[in-house]
Amino acid sequence: MRAAARWTQAHLRAHRPAAVLIVLATTGITISLLLATALFAYATDPWQRVFTQSSGAHVWIHTQGGTAAGSLAELDEVRATSGPFRTVRTTASLQPGGAKATVELRGAAQHPATATPQIVAGRWLDAGADTGATKGIVLDSSVARAMWAKPGDTLALSGIAAHLRVVGVADTAEVAFRAGESPGVGWVLPETLAASDAGRDQRGRTIGLQLTDPADTDYVVQRAVTRLGADQITDVSTWRQAKAEAEGDNQLLGRLLGLFGLGALLAAALAVGGAISTRIRGHLRDISVLKAIGFTPGQVVRMFLALHLGLALLGVALGALLTQGLGRLVPGRIGEAMALWHRLPEHAWLPLVISGGVVVFIGSATCLAAWRAGRVPPVPVARAATVTGSRTSGLTRRALGLRVPPALVLGWRGAFHRPLRSSAAVARLAVPLLLITIALGTWTTLDRFTSHPGNVGLPAALTARSDTLGDGELRQLLAPRPRMTAYPGAEEQALVPGQTGTITLRGLGTDAQPYPYAVVEGRAAHGPDEAVAGQGLLELLDAHVGDWVRMTVAGRPYVLHIVGRNIETADAGRVISTSLDTLRDGDTADGTPSGPHPPRPDFYNLVLKHGADPGAVRDALTEASAGRLEVREVPNPADQLSAVRAVSIGLIAVLILIGLAELATTVGAAVRERSRDLLALKAVGLTPRQITAVIVSATAFVTLAAALAGTALGLLASEWLINLQGRTSGWGTGIAQRPATGILLLVIAVAVTIAAIASALPAARAVRRRLADSASAQL
Template identity: 85%
Template sequence: MRAAARWTQAHLRAHRPAAVLIVLATAGITISLLLATALFAYATDPWQRVFTQSSGAHVWIHTRAGAPAGSLAGLDEVRATSGPFRTVRSTASLQPGGARATLELRGTDRKPTTAAPRIVAGRWLDPAADAGTAKGIVLDSSVARAMWAKPGDSLVLSGFPAQLRVVGVADTAEVGFRAGESPGVAWVLPRTLAASTAGQDQRGRTIGLRLADPADTDYVVQRAVTRLGAEQITDVSTWRQARAEAEGDNQLLGRLLGGFGLGALLAAALAVGGAISTRIRGHLRDISILKAIGFTPGQVVRMFLALHLLFALLGVALGALVTQLLGGLVPGRIGEAMAVWRQLPGHAWLTLVISGGVVVFIGSATCLAAWRAGRVPPVPVARAAAATGARGPGLTRRALGLRVPPALVLGWRGAFHHPLRSSAAVARLAVPLLLITVALGAWTTLDRFSAHPENVGLPAALTARTDALGDRELRQLLRNQGDLTAYPGSEVQALVPGQTGTITLRGVGTDARPYPFAVVEGRAARGPDEAVAGQGLLDLLDARVGDWVRMTVAGRPYVLHIVGRTIETADSGRVVSTSLDTLRDGASGAGTPGALPSRPDFYHLVLHHGADPATVRNALTKASAGRLEVRQTPNPADQLSVVRAVAVGLIAVLILIGLAELATTVGAGVRDRSRDLLALRAVGLTPRQITAVIVSATAFVTLAAALAGTGLGVLASQWLINLQGSASGWGAGIAQRPAVPVLLLVVAVAVLIAATASALPAARAARRRLADSATDLL
């Protein structure tokens, strides 16, 4: 034991920088994996917690006012119901002169027991306190956040004679409010709802169904449509949609952290395994001596394993400690995720499992290399010296004949003289560089969303809508703004074939002035009955570009020809878009005039080059005297800005891993060239030229790894980002490769670091006095 301890101490003193780099890299990997786990829990658990505590409904069915929605409670698969509630659609504005939002008001005189809203601020409705002129309203938290509303605020609602006072804000497990897509949920007393003057087309019923088996969701929706009739159902939402919306960008961020954490773990394992193999080759004589004095092969293997498991344990402990102490202090969603994760019952054992998994994985990667140490014979076998100065390959001789500097020629030959060994070193160095390139690809794609939103399905920077202005007056107001182009649009919810869910059918632009969709496959819709669709809709219908698809809107059929696929970031890509003329023609052709409003629901505003969205928004609000609601189009880049900070942290971890592997490569190069020093001096090379040979050999290996890593990284980043885009429903085509100058900079910096790191060890080796002995040839 004493001999093993002394050998371990000597080994640590000789390789101190490499040991520190391995420990820091392992700590960074542990932090990445723990943060990824916390983000995954944060992405799903808040919604799951609300759903469980409120006995949430698995399906919400929205029908016309006269539909017998209550009959759905008799379905065999339904265990409990919430409602049915009488509903009224209304536009609410916060007073004085605040934000506006579309609400679905539900009339109820008592708090539901199934899908019960969880009050987070204020109180629930009270028939005694909310009587008279001070009529109360409880808002869903998602719409309350969008409107900046809180208990005590007043709302003016279209179709209601008096203002309503916000008495409470509640969390629900339903699909949340999204401006222009889904209305916010609000609850009022039945007598308050009865005072509305809204038309019949704004009235309806809503019922929530809690199922015995959540897997029966699609089947129950089909049975509901069959029982009530497709023409009676206006919208359907399910628990899967609500959960996916709640996960949102946190899940994407968690996947990014988890993917890079696992990739970095693989890179670290390769680096540790390569380091052990290289050190074994460099210490064959020492290992032979250990065996000669009585060490068994098992003891030698255990010494190497114990040393590198110690590095892994130190790194994992450091990473877990930093995550626990400082993770909650990180600003933004990462800090919030850590705070939520610590409150979960599985937090402690998940931390132990992840930390133990890192140690086991790195230990498994070192087993093979350590096993080779156990097979070293106790009597060293001398090998023939490498004939560096002897007759070389024809290519080397021709290069020297062309007066190429000998340092470069001999450095190239030294770098790739052992093809298998050189290929392994190139592969180990290429892995962290590949992952760095993928991180840069994610960064560049995010910049594309911010700088060129028109190329990723977001050509309109603003959306305008109003109920206070006539359409002709609104058109004139928009025409007076010379730095934008306005495209009228309307949206309806449609049932897909099979009647298992709803999609968004959107008409934007006209045949004379088509909307500039970001078409990535096929072509734009130009003729009647032509449309473009998002990837989520194509996946839902199992359709492709060129197919005809059928859908129903309040019982009226629409048959559209999908001529192109667009990048669609709204509604998980389950959107089919056509011109407003085609949308209206389809409604009137169904034999039911007035299926769509006579005026557009909104106007998408595409700004001219150089126009500032905030300035245009303020100008429109001022010109309309506050009667026009103008909102900026949500950009995923706004919610994913934390990806940049994550990318920086991941790149730092990967740089540590690369430096650890580079230390191994430099040590191997110096050791290999040390055997050739006598031959190099014999052919007339000066110590400075010998140093240049060693440095250039390391630089050539790094250059090959950098070219391979960045080249494969570009392909991998595009594939992974487009794969994530397809899985989220946005569709492939969003990936943006890093700029060529950035990739060249990565290659240049990698080679420069390698050359700098190898310069001092190479200079020391070149000035060393060596004897041509068996020790130098092992």
């Protein structure tokens, strides 16, 4: 034991920089994996927590006003119901002159026992205090955030003469409010709802169904449509939709962290395994001496494993301690995720599992290399007294004949004269560079969302609507200006074939002024009944570009021809878009007119000219309309992923540490190989400076090959992974953006420069040593 401990101590002193880099890299990998797990929990568990605490409903059915929605409680698959509630669709505005939002008012005489709203601010409705002149309302937290409303604020609602006072804000497990897509929810007393003068088309019923088996969701929706009739159902939402929206961009951030954490773990395992193999080849005589004095092969293997597992344990422990102690102090959603994770039950055991997995993975990767140490014979085999490799090749001789500097020629030969070892070194160095290229591709794609949103399905920067301005005033106010173009639009919730869910049917632009969709497959919609669809809708309907699809809106059928696929970031891509003329004036499948249409668009999408400031345009329109025009900025997914940039920097730093650790191994191998040939190189007339240049150039050539391979593969992998994420999220492929060529060339140049600098000092030290031909050993 004493001999093993002294050997380990001497080994660490001789390879101190490489040991420190391995510990730091393992620390960074552990932090990445723990943060990724916390972000996944942050993405899904808040919704699950609210759903569980509120005894949430798996399906919400919205029907016409006279529908017997309560009969759905008789379905065998239904365990409990929330409601049915009488509802009124209205527009709420914060007073005085604040934000507006579409709200579905639900009349609730008491706190629902199923799908119970969880009060997070204020209180629930009180029949004694919220009647008379001062009527109360409880808002869902998503619409309250959108309106900047809090308990005590006053709301004006269309169709209700008296203003309502916000008495509470509640969390629910339903689909969250999204302007122009899904309304918010507000609970009022039945007396307040009865005071509304809303028309029949604005009244309805809503019932939440809690199922015995959540897997029966689609089947229950079909049974509900069959029982009530497709023309009676106006909207359907399920727990899967609500959960997917709650996950949102946090899940994407967690996926990125997990991907890079696992990739960095693989790179670290390869680096550690390569380091052990290289050191074994460099210390064959020492290992032989250990065996000669009585060490068994098993003891030698265990020494190497214990050394590197000790380094891995140290790195994992540092990473776990830093994450657990300081993770909650990180600003933004990462800190919030860590704070939430500490309160979840799995936090007691999951960090131990992840930390143990990192140690086991690195340990398993080092087993083979350590096993090779046990195979070293007690008496080393004498090395052939020739220059390393074989005879000089014809290409080498021709290069020397062309007066190419000998240092470059011999460096090239020294780098690749052993193809298997050279390929292994190139592969180990290429993995960190591949992951760095993927990180740069992710960063560049986010920049594309910010700088060129029109190319990724976000041509409009603002949305404008008004309930008080006349049609003529609105059109005059939004007439084409030097800084913007206004496109009229409307949206409807449509039932898809099979009646198992709803999609968004959108009309934007006109036949004379088509909306500039980002079409990546097929072509834009031009004629009547033509439409473009998002990836999520195509997968939901199992449709392709060129197909005709049928859907119903409040019992009215629409048949549209999908002529193209556009990048669609709204509603998980489950959107089909056509012109407003087709949506408002199109005929139904049987050729009869589809009925009366609203006299004007529901909203206008404002596409700004390049360089126009959305904030300035919004302020100008608000001032010109005297506050009667509601102008909102269109949400950009990149705004929710700002943490990716900071995370990318941290991940690149971890990968650089891994690359440096592998580079230290490569430099050591090159110095050792060239040190054996110092006498021969000096005999052919090379000066010490030229011999140093040979060693440096050999390392630089290996790094150059790894950088070229890593960046090339990284470009392909980055594009594939980002488009895969776009496809699975429903946005669609075509969003990936490659890093600029100059950036990639800079990465390659920096990698080669670092390799040359890192090898210069060890090479100079090797040249200054006393030259003596020695019989070495080789495995």
